[in-house]
Amino acid sequence: MFFAPASSEFSVNSFTTEAGRSTTSPAAICEETSGASNRMGIARLYPSRPQIALQFAGWVLYNLRMRFTTVFFDLDDTLYPPSAGLWHAIKERMNIYMRDRMGFPAEQIPRIREKYFLQYGTTLRGLQANHEIDVEDFLAFVHDLPLKDYLIPNPILRSVIASLPTRNLIFTNADRRHAERVLTALDLNDLFETIVDVNAIAPYCKPMPESFQIAMRLAGESDPSKCVMIDDIHRTTTAASKAGLFSILYSESYSNSSADAHLTDWNDLKGILERQ
Known part of the structure; x- marks a missing residue:
């Protein structure tokens, strides 16, 4: 390409x-x-x-x-750093929703969310499997935050993504509306071909193997060896590698992982992709 x-x-x-x-x-x-x-x-x-x-x-x-044709980018805590605090604020709103809208005892919510995260991939998928929940209402509530208070554009990241010869897509366990708002706040909204969101891969989510199959199908790429997954969560990059994609763990500091590569500086991304 x-x-x-x-x-x-x-x-x-x-x-x-x-x-x-x-x-x-x-x-x-x-x-x-x-x-x-x-x-x-x-x-x-x-x-x-x-x-x-x-x-x-x-x-x-x-x-x-470049042997790759398609790069999937995670959204939260990947295109912006964890230190921005947005993902922490989203998790706090999940707690509030579960307490005030669903009646969970406050002291039990952290344990329940951890259980659902490990068993189902996300809190939302766990709530769907075990409780009556309005998915759209949940997503709208937890993402109802003033993004300008958390996010600022990163010119380096924009330049790196714009220079890639690949098709670039967002692949997120959040919904499209949240992804669009985040990309706009980061001044990246014109750089991605499409958004593969939690609704597009339902009833699955990352890191389930089926989610990668759906994402590739939506991207029009049948060969996983031509695809890259960049994510900040270890088990997602591990699952991506098992599915045949080239996985890159993104984090602000070095961390041991089973990912195919580790990225701490966006300036290094093109070099990583070229060397494969």
Whole structure:
């Protein structure tokens, strides 16, 4: 898959030289040659504008090195750091909902939520399995927070995601409405092809194996070896690896895990993907 640089000079489907003549595509030239000869092949297309030729040569070579087509990004505590406090605030609102709307004793809620998290993947799935619950009401309540008080855009993250030659999707156990609000607050809402949310993968959720199968089907990618899952939860990256995806654990500090790679700095993401 090719990701074109932001320039009207280049078109993957139809390519013309600066003289206006159709010619062999840059990708074909790069596949047939390598190293200095590769750059010379691209330079033939723009003899009077070597900077454009070199820029495009680098772009094509990068795409040829990348074996992945699809990257799934987790949302909460991944696209923003845990230190932002948003996910903690969401969990507090889960406690309030269970106490005030469902009648759970306050002192039992942490234990119940932990049990449901371990057994069902999320508190919500556990509540659905064992109690009568209005899913839309629950999700609307727990996510009803002023995001501007928690989130600020990260220009580095935006630049990294925008530069990837892959199809990028959000894959979250939250709902679409929350994901859209978070992406807007982070100034990332234009960088993702779609959102695979908790409703799209129902009745499953991460880290259930079925959730990855559904996510790939929705992404139109049948080969898990061409997919990447970036998440902040160990058991999700472990499950992703077992499902055949390349898994990357994202955290602010190094942590031992069974993920295929570990990421603490978004600047390192492209290098990790290129080396595989």
